[in-house]
Amino acid sequence: MNRRLWTCVVLVVLATAGLAGAAWAQKPIKIGVLTPLSPPGDAIAGQFIVRGAKIAVEDINARGGVLGGRKIEAVIEDDGGTPEKGVAGLRKLASQDQAVAVVGQFHSSVMTAVQQVAEQFKVPVFATQASAREITERHLNYTFRTHVIDADRVTIWNRWIKERGFKRVALISENTDYGVGLVEETKKQFKTMDVKAELKTVIFDRTAVDLTPQLLEIKNWKPDLFINGGIGTPVYLILKQAYDVGLSPAAPMLISYDAPVRPEYWKTVAEKGNYVTFFAYYHPTMKLPPRGDAFRKRYMAEFKEEPVYAALNAYAQVEVIADALTMAKSDRIDDLVKALLAGKFEGWNGTITFPRGEGPYWQHWSPPMLMIQYTKVEQPFGEAKIVAPAEFKTGDWVSPPK
Numbered sequence: 001m002n003r004r005l006w007t008c009v010v011l012v013v014l015a016t017a018g019l020a021g022a023a024w025a026q027k028p029i030k031i032g033v034l035t036p037l038s039p040p041g042d043a044i045a046g047q048f049i050v051r052g053a054k055i056a057v058e059d060i061n062a063r064g065g066v067l068g069g070r071k072i073e074a075v076i077e078d079d080g081g082t083p084e085k086g087v088a089g090l091r092k093l094a095s096q097d098q099a100v101a102v103v104g105q106f107h108s109s110v111m112t113a114v115q116q117v118a119e120q121f122k123v124p125v126f127a128t129q130a131s132a133r134e135i136t137e138r139h140l141n142y143t144f145r146t147h148v149i150d151a152d153r154v155t156i157w158n159r160w161i162k163e164r165g166f167k168r169v170a171l172i173s174e175n176t177d178y179g180v181g182l183v184e185e186t187k188k189q190f191k192t193m194d195v196k197a198e199l200k201t202v203i204f205d206r207t208a209v210d211l212t213p214q215l216l217e218i219k220n221w222k223p224d225l226f227i228n229g230g231i232g233t234p235v236y237l238i239l240k241q242a243y244d245v246g247l248s249p250a251a252p253m254l255i256s257y258d259a260p261v262r263p264e265y266w267k268t269v270a271e272k273g274n275y276v277t278f279f280a281y282y283h284p285t286m287k288l289p290p291r292g293d294a295f296r297k298r299y300m301a302e303f304k305e306e307p308v309y310a311a312l313n314a315y316a317q318v319e320v321i322a323d324a325l326t327m328a329k330s331d332r333i334d335d336l337v338k339a340l341l342a343g344k345f346e347g348w349n350g351t352i353t354f355p356r357g358e359g360p361y362w363q364h365w366s367p368p369m370l371m372i373q374y375t376k377v378e379q380p381f382g383e384a385k386i387v388a389p390a391e392f393k394t395g396d397w398v399s400p401p402k
Contacts, residue, residue: 038081042107053104079110094118146320169200228253228256261381273377274379279371280372289349291348295307312348323343347365
């Protein structure tokens, strides 16, 4: 081969490599958002999760993207709150869309199915608001969680039960991993924590449209505390029908997660939702670090309302993935996972790390858990008091009128 021909070959190779490199630099990095956007899933929660993820993508791209200017792209999939749709969505995101990670998991029953597929495809999947202990207790390599664990939630409400001196506690929960897990964990911890109260548990089918018989059974048992373990539509069904049959507010109601913080809460339940106590993971009076505060300001400017935790957490998860890609200097999933395990990342409420702890504390970070009470109809969430635990308390719990 003469020198001129060799030079031409070299130039062609270099040009081809340059074009390939340029194409790589322009190719977006996809992050999946697999979340409930239709029944029987909690579609409202899914909408908030999508909001948070999209704002994160916009913020990251406005800063110039990652890895030398590559944009982040969110690919949205509806898991419908069912394991079957969740598994199909994860397969699509991993194989067809080639997402480097997937956030947005809300229902524990979906997450436990999805995480097994994530192991097969070797793609990180994040629990955004799925709290069953088994999710991280399995010690899977591609499962990450930045949310509370049900065992810790039960510990907090059991301490509160002891502090308040309740004697008869009824818990009604749905027949999902979340609901059954709450029942099992509460029974277990009643013994280990030496809770001096009787416990009655009822498990219902999550597709039920009338729970009057179960609620009348509980009313006739005469509890002095009633725990509502429904998720999505069932939480409101229980709330309304418990009021209609005279179970609440005579028996104070504790709701197991943060549905009452949502803007639609008072529109849905009106006076029937007063005096409930509920778990939340964010309160508008909290002082947030720069990333969380910036998100809150942008969210309020765009939606004219306080952000809810689901949006905050999804936002932070996408930001953490982007930070880990930058740390890894690579879009290879193995490199991303190594960075996630090794790094310290700015979250919406402090530094997020993923240590491989014992039991359910594997690749897990938790936000604070707050017990909050409404004491008047249409009370703004920001005005409601934190009644437990003691380190976050801003007001005393008020016993509902009999």
